[in-house]
Amino acid sequence: MSEPGPVPEPRPAAEAAVRCTGLRHSFGGTRAVDGVDLEIRPGEVFGLLGPNGAGKTTTIRMITTLLPAGAGHVTVFGLDVARRRMAVRRLIGYVPQQLSADGALTGRENVALFARLFDVPRARRTGQVRGALELVGLLDDADRPAGRYSGGMIRRLELAQALVSSPRLLVLDEPTIGLDPVARSAVWDRISEIRERTGMTVLVTTHYMDEAEQYCDRVALMHAGRLRALGTPAELETGLGDGSTLDDVFRSVTGDVLETGTGGIRDVRATRRTARRLG
Incomplete structure (x- = not known):
């Protein structure tokens, strides 16, 4: 008899x-x-939901190294954000609420600028710029000034900017704000295709509950700086009762409060400015 x-x-x-x-x-x-x-799992689309001033954007800024944590600890793929900021930044693509594209530059020039900012090696830069534009369906319009793009094209251009460094984590803060339903669907179609092709993790904030319900694997609802609910959209809806929607869950968590916390007039102005430029 052999030994085990x-x-x-x-x-x-x-x-x-x-x-x-x-x-x-x-x-x-x-x-x-x-x-x-x-905790966000590798490869999932995770939605961080909540009213204005709930703390979503502040949380995202700490995750993306743009804001130091007052207390606590954040890691991205095991890297300590406080100690390994540059290494963490190389893993992240970030599309903020405010517009990051320059209308005076062409689409290709905008993405090339981000390739330099993200320290993409010079030998790979041209190919990665082209690949990012192709991923979002803008290759045919790459040499037009971004100022002539539609709102949906601008958001796809910003996706290309975030994707040019081949990030493992894509962070999207209100990626479809100010867009009409057709443009919103087009942006999400691209996000879904890219995620399926690359396996990247996506962290997104949105006020559109239908987007969260359709595209997010799990969601967390945040209110007054704290997480109040966490799970798949279906789990949260079932937990509230038969026939409930994610809108109902949102209302139950926030108590129908329209605005709380740190959201103020500057946030409103910035959001409206973004919506006007995309519209």
Whole structure:
């Protein structure tokens, strides 16, 4: 009778794409993010939902290294955001609420600029710029000034800017704000195609519950700086009761409050300015 072979060591669980532990941040005396614990799985589309001023954008800025955490800990694919900022930035593509494309430059020039900013090696830069434009369906319009693009094309151009460095994590802060339903669908079609092709993780904020319901694998609802609910859209709807929608879950979590927290007149102005330029 042969002796049993060595017992194989258990494989470690896949490293979380994003892990936040006890995350906090304050602006003056206002606590914008208040003890957020969150884990985003590799390859999923994760929606961070909540009313204006809930703390979503502040959380995203801490994850993307743009804002230091007041307290707590954030890792991106196992890298400590506070200690390895540049390494983390190389893993992330970010599309903010405010427009990041320059209307005076062509689409190709805009993406090439981001390729330089993200330190894409010179030998690979031309190919990656072309590949990013092709991914979002803008190759035929690449040499037109971005100022002549429609709102939907601008958002797809910003996707190309974020994708040019082949990020493992794509962060989208209100990616379809100000767009009509057709343009919104076109942007999400591109996001879905890119995710399926590359396996990248997507973190998105949106006020459109139909988008979250249709495209997100899991969602977290945030209110007054804290996470109030977490799960798949179907789980959250079922937990509230038969026939409930994600809109109903949103209302139950926020108590129908339209605006709370740090969202102020500058946030409203910036959002309206973005919507006007995209419209």
